[in-house]
Amino acid sequence: xxxxxxxxxxxxxxxxxxxxxxxxxxxxxxxxxxxxxxxxxxxxxxxxxxxxxxxxxxxxxxxxxxxxxxxxxxxxxxxxxxxxxxxxxxxxxxxxxxxxxxxxxxxxxxxx
Ligand SMILES: Nc1ncnc2c1ncn2[C@@H]1O[C@H](COP(=O)(O)OP(=O)(O)OP(=O)(O)O)[C@@H](O)[C@H]1O
Ligand SMILES: [Mg+2]
Numbered sequence: 403x404x405x406x407x408x409x410x411x412x413x414x415x416x417x418x419x420x421x422x423x424x425x426x427x428x429x430x431x432x433x434x435x436x437x438x439x440x441x442x443x444x445x446x447x448x449x450x451x452x453x454x455x456x457x458x459x460x461x462x463x464x465x466x467x468x469x470x471x472x473x474x475x476x477x478x479x480x481x482x483x484x485x486x487x488x489x490x491x492x493x494x495x496x497x498x499x500x501x502x503x504x505x506x507x508x509x510x511x512x513x514x
Contacts, residue, residue: 403498410491414483430465
């Protein structure tokens with residue numbers, strides 16, 4: 403199992419939800435976050451050495467899925483949310499050691 407963490411533009415959330423549904427991925431957690439990347443939160447390419455970081459609103463979407471779907475998922479999400487402008491976001495993939503579905507006691511893949 404892998405956890406796929408996608409940090410995207412808030413206006414792209416609906417597209418990601420539709421895509422997950424198409425891929426039969428029905429469990430997700432979303433969080434409103436704020437962050438910055440290489441431009442330190444400036445909206446254009448920025449080469450200054452200013453110290454301060456500006457944090458821009460993003461949405462973090464997390465889903466735990468079978469290993470086999472990860473490549474398709476991240477490829478399709480990246481295609482769906484890319485604008486080509488700075489700030490399009492990032493996707494991180496983590497190993498998940500265990501899952502337990504509380505209602506039934508099912509474990510791991512069965513718990514997804
Ligand atoms: N290394 C990182 N670790 C954790 N979160 C990150 C990292 N880089 C970016 N993020 C998160 O992703 C959001 C979007 O990052 P962004 O797309 O601007 O990255 P970037 O590296 O600056 O790429 P680009 O040059 O295309 O803008 C940030 O606001 C932050 O929330
Ligand atoms: Mg950036």
